[in-house]
Amino acid sequence: MPAAVKGSITIEGQEVSVTNPDKPLWPEQGITKRIYLEKLAALSPYLLRYLNKRLLTVIRYPHGVSGKSFYQKNAPDPLPPYIRTFMHDSINYITLDGLPGLLWLGNSAALEFHPSLHYAGSSLPCEWMIDIDPSREVEPRIMEAAAIVGDVLKSLGLASVPKTSGATGVQIIVPIRSGVTFDELRKVGHFVGKYVTEKHSGLFTLERLKKQRGDKIYFDYLQHYRGKTLAAPYTPRARPLATVSTPLTWDEVANNVSPEDFHLLNIEERLRSKGDLIAQLPPQPVELVIAGLK
Known part of the structure; x- marks a missing residue:
């Protein structure tokens, strides 16, 4: 993953903001946000296979795993241009289709990814x-x-x-x-x-x-x-x-x-x-x- 420059990284032609890169997310393991984003990038060829085009729920830990968390189903506002969404049962879900979106969520301290078991717009299991x-x-x-x-x-x-x-x-x-x-x-x-x-x-x-x-x-x-x-x-x-x-x-x-x-x-x-x-x-x-x- 490219190094952060002026608080952002460029991935696949998209600029992704990176804030507080030295914030501890898993303190016991010494994993900061910077390390987490690097690991997410390495995992992305595998993880994105099971996230792409699905309705995505994430669990965010703004202060790391020892702090409070919350489930995010509805996409926050505003969204960067590379994030797509899909409305399902009155919830505007994020539907990932690439690494920039994954890293954007990682920067927001989304530490867990729980996708739907079907693609957006489909009623059939994957x-x-x-x-x-x-x-x-x-x-x-x-x-x-x-x-x-x-x-x-x-x-x-x-x-x-x-x-x-x-x-x-x-x-x-x-x-x-x-x-x-x-x-x-x-x-x-x-x-x-x-x-x-x-x-x-x-x-x-x-x-x-x-x-x-x-x-x-x-x-x-x-x-x-x-x-x-x-x-x-x-x-x-x-x-x-x-x-x-x-x-x-x-x-x-x-x-x-x-x-x-x-x-x-x-x-x-x-x-x-x-x-x-x-x-x-x-x-x-x-x-x-x-x-x-x-």
């Missing part, structure tokens, strides 16, 4: 995601749970990619072809969720209310729907260690890898060695599973 959500802040069984779900999907003929949420959970991603609907995927999700909760009743639950789950891991197939969001692959998270939502191999899951192993200070090296594991998996035949459930 991929299928199952959210494996622990009820405890520390859950040593989370990779065990992810492996079980992965095995069930495999038994249905569906390959998948697990990814850390960057916080405490894991999402299982299945690439799909355009044309599959959210409702169809919900039916498959309910089928898989009911199976794993019956077979592993001490581990999984379909109970949405956290206070009623006990220590069980929530198999969330409902969050994957039009207008809802999940943490994007490769989004940073506002956690003390600056963790990044990172796709995994199933061997890493079997070895009980920790979500804290992947963060802003080492994610570039991982991407150089493994690339985008999600993009490497072709669309899966979910249509056959859907047809089998009818």
Whole structure:
């Protein structure tokens, strides 16, 4: 990323303002805003793949991860000329299409990126995601749970990619072809969720209310729907260690890898060695599973 000159940088012919570059954003990791913008630029070829043309919600931390935060759905005013928006359900969402917009949001201390699961103007999902959500802040069984779900999907003929949420959970991603609907995927999700909760009743639950789950891991197939969001692959998270939502191999899951192993200070090296594991998996035949459930 070019060095800041007079409070701005020029990216792809666009001038992006940079304010308070030495402000600590992740103090424990020594990550300032300047370092964050450099890391965002390095992540952009991967992160933007899952943000472009989607309705974007960000979480902003003006004073870093130790300060107060707020969700930003509506685009602020005024906007630079390279930021585009899309009106959906009376909310004027930002829809990114390039690095200048990503860095502009980074400069505003947007530390987390949560896109819609469909493109702006579309009612169809871009991929299928199952959210494996622990009820405890520390859950040593989370990779065990992810492996079980992965095995069930495999038994249905569906390959998948697990990814850390960057916080405490894991999402299982299945690439799909355009044309599959959210409702169809919900039916498959309910089928898989009911199976794993019956077979592993001490581990999984379909109970949405956290206070009623006990220590069980929530198999969330409902969050994957039009207008809802999940943490994007490769989004940073506002956690003390600056963790990044990172796709995994199933061997890493079997070895009980920790979500804290992947963060802003080492994610570039991982991407150089493994690339985008999600993009490497072709669309899966979910249509056959859907047809089998009818």
